[in-house]
Amino acid sequence: MAWSIAQVARMSKVTSRTLRHYDAIGLLEPAWVGGNGHRYYEREQLLRLQQILLLRDLGLGLDTVAEVLDGRHRAVDVLRNHRRWLRAEQERLARLADTVTRTIREMEGGEHNMKMEELFDGFDADQQARYEAELVERLGEGVQEHIDEGKRRMRGWTRADADTFMAEWHAVAEAYGALFDAGVAPDAPEAQEVTDRHYRWICLGWTPNRESYTGLGRLYVDAPDFKVQFDARAEGLAEWVRDAIAAYAEARLS
Template identity: 50%
Template sequence: MDEEWSITRLAKASGVTVRTLRHYDAVGLLPADRIGAGGVRHYTPASALRLQRILLLRGLGLALSEIAAVVDEEKDAAEALRTHLTGLLAERRRVDRLVETVAATIAHLEGERDMALEELFDGVDPARQAVHEAELVDRFGEEARQHIEESRRRTAGWDRARAGGAVAEYEAVEDAAVELIGAGVAPDDPRAVELMDRQYRAVSAFWTPNRASFTGLGRMYADSPDFRARYDAKHPRLADFLCAAMAAYAEQRLG
């Protein structure tokens, strides 16, 4: 590792915004190690590791004050990461089960294999869906409740093939986003914005978001512990990338 990075370099590497890093500095969660020319903040490898732990804990739904207490008390960084890794591996296993269920369902519909009734629901958690719906209503009020009801009406007549296709499209968009992250593409890059058009159409199969609700959905991906754990299992920057890219798409293309 280099000896230190500017705030811009750390923001790009971590997927968080410069504004967020400045806020973390202001509240004492992640103080800059050095202030350079022009007031530019610089960070050492130790601070980069601290930021990683902060983002992992944020993915678990902790408030910033709670995160500060945890990272300040952690003496053994490796042991702390082992704890986080355990949770991430559990979520990856759950996602892997869902992937296997969708793949098996496609094979079943194409006549390649038979599925028992119980197999159709392997990895599917109705209680988790109810939590997500309640979180949407808490965040966005009555409009979110209307979107949920709209989604139920639209999907009421779907067969298994239609439902499996919708899930597969979400997975494809996420995989494409991971490729963009790996290529160093910024969330507001035209390639990312174009991918979010595909994300918008995938969401619109269930309900039709406007600028505010599509942006809010992206924020929920980044803020919700369940969503962050799911996306972190694919890439540690995926949730924040989707959040920022959806906001850029909404700003540029939605009224």
């Protein structure tokens, strides 16, 4: 017995777009494709999809899921490593939650002895350093001056400035997700309008040129910490944003 992609989407609560993305990256190919181009799945593919969803629920990235299912890594070894990461992240988030609690008390007037360095307890400086190093490695030493420029601009920010900055990022990301869900092409005018908003948001911190902005788009796909944020919204969104940024950079930047 075979099920169409629409039927599988309804059964599994996975969108047809996600199933097509899984096919495109070789993670879950259909049993066969009809003459009309529609994908059809049989029991073997449904069992593999179940395993994919179980591993994704555990927080594993698609590359790791593929390696586990294809036998390149033992599932138990991958899960042990992931458990170590989760525990470290749990500790970091606990510190971050405590920082937020103390900040709320400070802002409400209930606590006035909070040290300035405590404002940033729980933020991952090593992670930020990795992002910076990856940008420099990808784009050359010239991008370091952009990074330094961003640090200088942000040094004088208040907490309200930082909150506004992050709120705009979430708004842009949500706008990207809505366009992706609607099937809008990355180079369509609507997508480029949101990308212009994204570029202007980036310029609050630093001003990328064509090369560095394109590199940032690639980083959204290649850096797991970024990609997982987009994948949490929709599978394939990171690649879509990368392509939207590349189209914008090619058309508008030098």
